[in-house]
Every structure is written in structure tokens, then in C-alpha cells.
Amino acid sequence: xxxxxxxxxxxxxxxxxxxxxxxxxxISNRVLLLAALAEGETKVRDLLASDDTARMLEALQxxxxxxxxxxxxxxxxxxxxxxxxxxxxxxxxxxxxxxxRPLTAALALAGGDYILKGVARMHERPIxxxxxxxxxxxxxxxxxxxxxxxxxxLRQAAIRPGGVVRVRGDVSSQFLTGLLMALPLTGETVxxxxxxxxxxxxxxxxxxxxMARFGVVxxxxxxxxxxxxxxxxxxxxxxxxxxxxxxxxSYFLALGAxxxxxxxxxxxxxxxxxxxxxxxxxxxxMGAVIETGPNWMEARAPQGGLVAVDLDCNHIPDAAMTxxxxxxxxxxxxxxxxxxxWRVKExxxxxxxxxxxxxxxxxxxxxxxxxxxxxxxxxxxxxxDTYDDHRxxxxxxxxxxxxxxxxxxxxxxxxxxxxxxxxxxxxxRAAPVIAIDGPSASGKGTVAARVAAALGxxxxxxxxxxxxxxxxxxxxxVEWADEAGVAAIAAALDVEFTESDIRLDGELVxxxxxxxxxxAGASQVAALPAVRAALLFRQRAFSTAPGLVxxxxxxxxxxFPQAGLKVFLTASAEVRAERRYKQLIEKGFSANLADLxxxxxxxxxxxSQRSVAPLRQEADAxxxxxxxxxxxxxxxxxxxxxxxxxx
Numbered sequence: 032x033x034x035x036x037x038x039x040x041x042x043x044x045x046x047x048x049x050x051x052x053x054x055x056x057x058i059s060n061r062v063l064l065l066a067a068l069a070e071g072e073t074k075v076r077d078l079l080a081s082d083d084t085a086r087m088l089e090a091l092q093x094x095x096x097x098x099x100x101x102x103x104x105x106x107x108x109x110x111x112x113x114x115x116x117x118x119x120x121x122x123x124x125x126x127x128x129x130x131x132r133p134l135t136a137a138l139a140l141a142g143g144d145y146i147l148k149g150v151a152r153m154h155e156r157p158i159x160x161x162x163x164x165x166x167x168x169x170x171x172x173x174x175x176x177x178x179x180x181x182x183x184x185l186r187q188a189a190i191r192p193g194g195v196v197r198v199r200g201d202v203s204s205q206f207l208t209g210l211l212m213a214l215p216l217t218g219e220t221v222x223x224x225x226x227x228x229x230x231x232x233x234x235x236x237x238x239x240x241x242m243a244r245f246g247v248v249x250x251x252x253x254x255x256x257x258x259x260x261x262x263x264x265x266x267x268x269x270x271x272x273x274x275x276x277x278x279x280x281s282y283f284l285a286l287g288a289x290x291x292x293x294x295x296x297x298x299x300x301x302x303x304x305x306x307x308x309x310x311x312x313x314x315x316x317m318g319a320v321i322e323t324g325p326n327w328m329e330a331r332a333p334q335g336g337l338v339a340v341d342l343d344c345n346h347i348p349d350a351a352m353t354x355x356x357x358x359x360x361x362x363x364x365x366x367x368x369x370x371x372x373w374r375v376k377e378x379x380x381x382x383x384x385x386x387x388x389x390x391x392x393x394x395x396x397x398x399x400x401x402x403x404x405x406x407x408x409x410x411x412x413x414x415x416d417t418y419d420d421h422r423x424x425x426x427x428x429x430x431x432x433x434x435x436x437x438x439x440x441x442x443x444x445x446x447x448x449x450x451x452x453x454x455x456x457x458x459x460r461a462a463p464v465i466a467i468d469g470p471s472a473s474g475k476g477t478v479a480a481r482v483a484a485a486l487g488x489x490x491x492x493x494x495x496x497x498x499x500x501x502x503x504x505x506x507x508x509v510e511w512a513d514e515a516g517v518a519a520i521a522a523a524l525d526v527e528f529t530e531s532d533i534r535l536d537g538e539l540v541x542x543x544x545x546x547x548x549x550x551a552g553a554s555q556v557a558a559l560p561a562v563r564a565a566l567l568f569r570q571r572a573f574s575t576a577p578g579l580v581x582x583x584x585x586x587x588x589x590x591f592p593q594a595g596l597k598v599f600l601t602a603s604a605e606v607r608a609e610r611r612y613k614q615l616i617e618k619g620f621s622a623n624l625a626d627l628x629x630x631x632x633x634x635x636x637x638x639s640q641r642s643v644a645p646l647r648q649e650a651d652a653x654x655x656x657x658x659x660x661x662x663x664x665x666x667x668x669x670x671x672x673x674x675x676x677x678x
Contacts, residue, residue: 036439036440037414037437037438037439037440037441038437038438038441038452039435039436039437039438039567039568039571040428040431040435040436040437040438040461041431041435041461041462041464041571041574041575042431042432042433042434042435042461042462042574042575042576043290043431043432043459043460043461043462044290044432044460044461044462044576044577045290045291045459045460046286046287046289046290046291046292046294046432046458046459046460047287047290047291047292047293047294047458048294048295048457048458049294049295049296049297049458050283050294050295050296050297050454050457050458051275051297051298052275052276052279052280052296052297052298052299053079053080053081053275053276053279053447053448054077054078054079054104054273054274054275054276054298055079055237055273055274055275055276055277055278055299055305056079056081056083056084056129056276056278056446056447057129057234057237057276057305058237058241058273058274058304058305059075059078059079059081059083059084059087059129059273060083060084060087060127060129060130060133061129061133061208061212061237061238061241062075062078062241062271062273063075063078063084063087063088063091063106063108064087064091064133064134064137064212065212065241065242065244065245065265066108066110066245066267066271067091067094067096067108067110067111067115068110068111068112068113068137068212068215068216068245068265069110069112069245069246069265069266069267070110070112070264070265070266070267071110071266071267071269072097072107072108072109072110072267072269073107073108073110073267073268073269073270073271074101074105074106074107074269074270074271075105075106075107075108075270075271075273076104076105076270076271076272076273077104077105077272077273077274077275077298078104078105078106078273079104079273079276079447080104080449081445081446081447081448081449082125082126082127082445082446082447083125083127083129083130083446083447086123086124086125086127086130087124087127087129087130087134088106089123090122090124090130090134091108093117093120093122094115094116094117094120094122095111095115095116095117096108096109096110096111096115096116097109110265110267112264113141113215113216113264113265114141114142115138115141115143117143118142118143118144119143119144119145120143120145120146121145121146121147121148122134122145122146122147122148123148123149124147124148124149124153125149125150125153126149126150126152126153126377126419126446127149127153127446128153128156128203128205128376128377129205131147131149131153131158131181132158132161132203132205132206132208132209133205133208133209133212133213134147135147135158135161135162135165135172135183135185135209136161136165136209136210136212136213137209137212137213137216138185139165139170139171139172139185139188139213140165140168140170140188140190140213140214140216140217141216142187142188143185143187144185144186144187145184145185146175146182146183146184146185147181147182147183147185148181148182149181149182152377152378152419153181154176154177154180154181154182155180156180156181156375156376157179157180157202157203157375158179158180158181158183158206159178159179159180160198160199160202160203160206161198161205161206161209161210162174162179162183163198164196164197164198164206164210164223165188165210165213167191167194167196167197168188168190168191168196168217168221169188169189169190169191170185170188171185171186171187171188171189172184172185172186173185173186190217190218190219191219192219193219193220193221193261194219194221194222195221195222195223195224196210196221196222196223196224197223197224197226198210198223198224198225198226199225199226199227200225200226200227200228200229200230200254201227201228201229201230201371202230202371202372202375203230203231203372203375204229204230204231204232204234204235204372205234207223207225207229207235207238207257208234208235208238210223211223211235211238211239211242211249211257211259212238212242214259214263215247215259215263215264215265218261218262219261220258220259220260220261221258221259222256222257222258223256223257223258224255224256225254225255225256225257229254229255230345230348230369230371230372231306231345231348231372232254232306232345232346233305233306233307233309233346233347234306234348235254236304236306237304237305237306239251240304241304242265244268244271245265245266245267245268246263246264246265246266246268247259247263247264247265248263274298274299274303274304274305275296275297275298275299276298276299276305276447276448277299277303277305277306277307277308277310277350278305278307278310278349278350278422278447279425279447279448279451280296280298280299280307280308280310280328280350281307281310281349281350281352281353282353282425282426282428282429282451282455283296283330283454283458284296284310284311284314284319284321284328284329284330284353285314285330285353285356285357285429286330286429286455286458286459287319287329287330287331287332288314288317288318288319288320288330288331288332288333288337288357289332289337289357289360289429289432290332290432290459291331291332292320292329292330292331292332293329293330293331294329294330294331294458295327295328295329296327296328296329297326297327298326298327299326299327299328300323300324300325300326300327300328301323301324301325301328302325302326306346306347307347307349307350308328309346309347309350310347310350310351310353310354311323311328311330313340313342313344313347313350313351313354314330314354314357316340316342317337317338317339317340317354317357317361317365318333318335318336318337318338318361319331319332319333319337320332320333336360336361336362337357337360337361337362338361338362338363339358339361339362339363339364339365340354340361340365340366341365341366341368342354342365342366342367342368343368343369344367344368344369344370345369345370348370348372348373349422351367351370351373352373352380352384352422352423352426353426353429354367355367355384355388355402355404355426356426356427356429356430357429358393358404358406359388359391359393359404359406359410359429359430359433360406360432360433361406363405364403364404364405365403365404365405366401366402366403366404367401367402367403367404368400368401369400369401370400370401370402371399371400374399376420376422377418377419377420377421377422377446378418378419378420378423380420380422380423381397381398381400381401381402382397383416383418383420383423384397384402384423384426385397385402386416387413387415387416387423387427388404390411390413390414390415391407391410391411391413391430391433391434391436392407392409392410392411393405393406393407393410394407409433409434410430410433410434411434412434412435412436412437412568412572413434413436413437414436414437414439414568415427415430415436415437415438415439416439416440417438417439417440417441417443419440419443420443421443421444421445421446421447421448422447423443424438424440424441424443424444424451425444425448425451428451428452428455431459434572434575435571435572435573435574435575437568437571461574461593462574462575462576462577462578462579463488463577463578463579463595463596463673463676463677464574464578464579464580464581464591464593464594464595464596465479465482465488465578465579465580465581465594465595465596465597465598465669465673466581466582466586466587466590466591466594466596466597466598466652467479467482467580467581467582467586467587467597467598467600467669468582468583468584468585468586468587468588468597468598468599468600468646468648468649468652469598469599469600469601470601470607470631470634470635470638470646471607471631471634471635471638472607472608472610472611472631473600473601473602473607473657474600474602474607474610474657474662474665475582475583475600476492476494476582477530477662478582478600478657478662478665478666478669479492479580479581479582480492480528480529480530480531480580480582481530481662481666482580482666482669482670482673483530483579483580484529484530485666485670486577486578486580486670486673487577487578488577488578488579488580489528489573489574489575489578489579489580490528490529490530490579490580490581491528491570491573491579491580491581491582491583491586492528492533492581492582492583493570493581493582493583493584493585493586493590494582494583494584495528495533495544496521496524496526496566496569496570497553497554497556497557497562497566498544498545498549498550498552498553499524499526499533499535499540499544500517500520500521500524500553500556500562500566501517501544501549501552501553501555501556502535502540502543502544502549502552503520503521503524503535503536504516504517504520504552504556505549505552507520511552511555511556512555514559514560514561514562515561517556517559517561517562518559518561518562518564518565519565521556521562521565521566521569522565522566522568522569524569525537567589567590570590571590571591574591584638584646587599587649587652588649595676595677596653596669596672596673596676597649597651597652597653598652598653598655598669598672599648599649599652599653599654599655600655600657600665601654601655601656601657602656602657602658603658604628604631604632604635605628606657606658607631608624608627608628608631609624611627611631612624612627653672655668655669
């Protein structure tokens with residue numbers, strides 16, 4: 032994935048293959064903290080490489096722990112036996128809730144003096160219920176900003192002898208996780224009573240299983256009381272492997288269910304300790320064909336298509352986001368309930384999901400703890416905002432099976448799955464694109480339109496778009512110098528191209544955009560960066576199923592650099608001048624052959640010397656010299672190449 036601010040995805044037509052999952056974020060940070068608190072040295076293998084784990088590793092190093100990468104995704108952690116070597120420190124934990132909450136609890140009871148900070152969003156995520164629980168144990172915690180939210184100042188605690196701690200369970204399971212993991216540091220027998228319904232129960236299962244792996248068994252009475260006995264201490268298991276991330280598995284299982292499949296995920300299966308593996312059950316309720324093994328899961332699309340569900344998602348809070356995307360491809364209205372925890376994640380995920388789904392055209396209803404999604408027959412191309420939330424970016428990639436779309440800030444996936452979009456591309460197949468470039472008057476427009484008609488593909492005359500933007504702006508009363516106004520119009524152009532016609536908002540405008548006035552307007556709006564950016568995405572939005580043939584300058588180098596077939600169509604300047612001369616004469620215009628030839632040569636020189644995207648044959652483009660070919664011969668050659676490229 033590039034370092035650009037956005038990633039444009041063409042419409043996808045199928046999905047199949049297998050993906051080895053990165054390590055679970057939830058397990059990775061739990062294991063790292065317990066390895067640090069344990070007695071002995073722990074080798075952690077298959078650790079997730081992500082922003083969240085990086086923040087935890089950095090924090091452990093600041094706290095004086097021995098942290099060493101021993102190759103790839105393997106790390107050696109030298110435990111401190113519950114006493115951090117560094118007793119005073121300031122930690123920056125970004126937006127990593129799986130690091131911030133457990134470290135808050137552990138450091139509050141560790142007998143030091145610590146300040147914990149994060150990014151602005153982390154300071155908006157509630158932590159008051161965890162702090163209240165810690166204060167019941169004798170912890171000294173001060174809010175440095177708003178009451179109930181980070182940043183925090185933790186001073187040496189005055190641990191109270193045994194007893195009962197009460198903590199709310201209906202905001203975030205990370206509060207209970209943090210308390211439970213820290214309780215062995217008290218040396219006392221402590222029971223934790225959960226007030227209200229405990230949400231995200233599967234994440235507590237992960238916590239209990241991980242603690243047991245390090246030698247601390249938590250006694251439990253249903254989901255209401257958890258007890259850690261005096262004398263409990265963490266002992267290194269020597270080596271521990273991190274399961275693949277079940278939440279991340281959801282995207283690829285959904286790909287199989289939407290895109291045909293089969294798509295197999297490896298690294299997590301029916302033997303997993305992660306509750307999000309039950310996403311597969313929810314997908315099966317929508318009709319997907321699911322198979323599982325001890326360490327793998329596989330999904331394929333049902334013959335009759337997916338169907339809507341009405342589901343309580345308390346058991347799969349993160350993976351439930353993927354169901355909202357699957358709902359776009361299901362018959363009926365899907366309702367996801369008991370998802371209040373979405374509102375206190377990296378962003379308010381209910382609000383964010385509703386906003387972005389509506390951009391695609393879906394009908395969405397949102398409530399305090401639910402979201403209801405009704406699909407539309409045809410999704411609309413849209414630029415999806417991701418809110419610095421990795422799961423928003425990954426979820427909305429699935430919408431590409433219904434429309435081309437733009438993912439803003441795709442790098443946010445680094446939080447849990449840095450190479451997600453590369454893995455996505457490896458198991459999906461996009462609608463094919465044939466890009467035809469070449470010098471002026473080479474016949475690329477005629478050839479492209481006829482190839483598109485022969486294949487049943489969409490056709491794009493990219494060279495006409497700036498003229499169309501100028502015309503649409505003029506009709507809307509927007510000045511050509513109004514960059515934001517013209518860009519908004521350009522992004523929403525309702526355009527249809529055929530071999531002989533161009534329609535704007537359903538009206539034939541082929542002649543209207545060829546006037547001198549519109550030529551001047553096209554030049555003016557083309558100089559506006561926001562307009563160029565808008566038209567870049569508008570061009571890419573033509574890349575729909577079953578395929579696209581596009582012609583124009585830079586079509587294969589800038590607009591569709593990943594096109595499966597690129598053709599550089601040319602002819603001698605003399606032949607191109609003769610063709611242009613005949614076209615003008617046939618349309619009743621006067622023309623001078625010598626002047627046309629001189630004009631073409633000068634234009635070729637200018638275009639080849641441009642500093643940005645100069646006219647040239649791309650290294651991966653096929654050269655088609657039509658000097659001695661008829662139009663039919665040129666079309667047949669491109670069609671032959673297209674058939675070969677699809678095999």
C-alpha cells in the first residue's frame with residue numbers, strides 16, 4: 032500500500048484463496064503484559080506487529096523490562112515478578128485501548144509514580160469505571176484532564192486487605208480485564224462483582240484463559256463475580272504462541288460469502304479462545320456456507336444469496352461491524368443489537384458506520400445500542416472516511432463488491448493489520464480494465480468505444496471530463512475559479528459515454544462541450560488541484576463490473592496504473608493528420624492538411640515534454656501502430672489481447 036492519503040478500490044467481481052492471519056491484538060497485548068509481570072523469561076511467538084502492540088512494547092521498555100525481538104514476529108520478554116524496575120515514568124500509549132486500560136490497572140497497583148497519556152481520541156474514551164474499581168483497592172489515581180477520562184497520574188497505592196470490588200460491566204470489558212490482570216499484584220484475595228450486564232463476554236474469556244496460561248486461575252460465579260486468591264502470581268510458561276486475530280478473520284470470511292469464495296483463513300478455528308470466531312455462525316445465519324477446522328475457517332457464497340438477520344451481537348462486538356457490511360449484499364433489513372460498546376471504541380462506531388453506509392446509498396437507522404441496515408439495488412461510489420479507526424477501513428473495503436470506492440486514510444489499518452489491503456488484493460479479483468493511451472488523433476477514442484461495445488464493458492472518454500465539468504459548472508451557476516464548488520460538481524458528474532454520444536444528466540452534450548468557450552473552461556478548471564483530485568476518483572468510479580475500457584492521456588499511467596491490459600495506440604503524424612482532416616471535412620468544417628500536421632507535431636512535442644505524466648508508452652503497455660491498419664483491424668487486435676489477458 033502506498034503512503035497516499037487515500038486508496039481507490041475498483042469494483043470487485045470475485046474472491047477466492049487463503050489468508051494467514053496476523054496475531055490477535057487482544058491476545059498479543061494481554062500476553063505481553065502478563066509476560067512482563069511474570070517470574071521468568073517468556074518467548075512470545077506470532078505476536079501481532081501493529082500500532083497497539085508497538086505502544087505496549089515501548090511502554091514495557093520505558094518501564095525497564097527486558098524486551099528483545101528474536102526474529103520476525105517472535106519476542107523475548109524478561110519478567111519482573113510484579114515489580115517494574117522503573118518506578119517513575121511518563122508513558123504515551125497512542126489510541127491503544129488494549130494497552131492503556133490494563134497498564135493503568137497494573138501500574139496503579141505496582142507501587143510507582145506514573146503518568147499515562149494518549150492521542151486526543153484516547154482522552155475521549157471513558158476510563159472512570161476502571162479508576163473507581165482501582166480506588167476501591169486503595170489506588171491513588173488523579174485525572175489530569177476531564178473527570179473520568181485520560182490522561183492519568185498514578186501514585187503509589189495503599190493496598191487495602193482483601194474484600195470486594197464493584198465495577199460496571201456495560202461500558203467496556205477492558206475495565207474488568209484490566210482489574211483481573213492486576214489483582215495478583217495486591218497479594219490479597221479480592222473478588223470483583225460486575226454491576227449490570229457484562230458486555231463483550233468473549234473478551235473476558237480471553238483474559239481468563241491467558242491468565243491461566245501464566246499460572247493464575249480466576250474463580251468465577253457465572254458472569255457476576257470473579258475472585259483472585261491471595262498468593263496468586265504469574266509464572267512464565269516458557270513459550271507461548273499468539274492465535275490469529277478472529278476479528279480480522281471476519282473480513283475474509285465475509286469476502287467469501289459475498290464474492291463467491293471459497294476463502295479460507297488460517298491461524299484461527301473452532302478451537303480458538305476468541306469469541307469472535309462465532310462470527311462464522313452469524314454469517315451462516317445469513318446463508319453463507321461455512322466449514323471449520325481446529326485452526327482454520329472457510330466461507331463461500333450461498334447459491335441463493337445472503338439473507339438479512341436480526342441478531343444480538345454482544346458476543347461478537349468487533350466482528351459485528353463486518354455483518355453491517357454483509358447486510359449491503361443481503362435480502363431484507365439487517366438489525367444488529369446490543370452493540371453499545373461500539374460507541375466507546377476508536378471512534379463512535381455506530382455513528383461512523385451509519386454516516387458512511389448512507390454515503391453508499393443504504394438506508395440506515397441507528398439507536399443507542401443498535402444499527403439497522405437496508406440495502407439498495409445499486410451502491411453509489413463514495414469516499415469513505417475512516418475516523419482513524421482500523422476496523423472502519425477494513426470493513427468498508429467489502430463494499431467494493433458493489434461499487435468502486437475510495438478509502439480515506441488507509442494507513443490506519445496499521446493498528447492491527449498493516450498489510451491488510453495487500454492481503455485483500457491477493458484473494459480478490461477486480462473488474463478488468465483496458466486502458467488505451469496515445470497521441471492526439473491516433474484513433475484511441477474510436478477503438479476504445481468499439482472494444483467496449485464488443486465486450487459489453489463500460490466506456491470512459493477521460494479527455495472529455497474536464498470539458499464536462501466546465502459545462503456542468505456553468506449550468507449550475509458556479510464560477511470556474513471556485514475550486515471547491517467545481518470540485519463538488521466534478522465529483523458528482525452524471526455522465527454516460529457511448530461510441531457516438533456523450534450524455535450529461537441524460538442530455539446529449541457532445542457538441543456543447545466542443546465549443547471554444549468550453550475548451551477555455553476545461554483549461555481553467557483543469558488547473559485546480561481539488562478538481563483534478565475529484566475527477567481522478569470520478570474516472571476510477573467507472574471501473575465497474577463486468578469491466579471498463581478507458582481512453583485518454585494518462586489513463587494507464589495515472590488513472591488506472593494497475594490496468595490488466597494497457598495499449599499505447601499510435602500512428603505516424605502524417606496519417607493522423609489525414610484522419611483528422613477527413614473527419615473535419617465530413618462534418619462540414621474547413622481544414623488545411625499542412626496546418627493540421629504542424630499542429631499535431633507541436634502537440635506531440637509539448638505532451639512528451641510535460642513534467643507531470645508525459646505522453647509516452649508505459650513499460651507494461653502493448654504498442655499498437657495503426658499507420659497501416661483499419662479501425663476494424665485495430666479493434667480486433669485489442670480484443671485478442673484482452674482475451675489473452677483474461678486467461
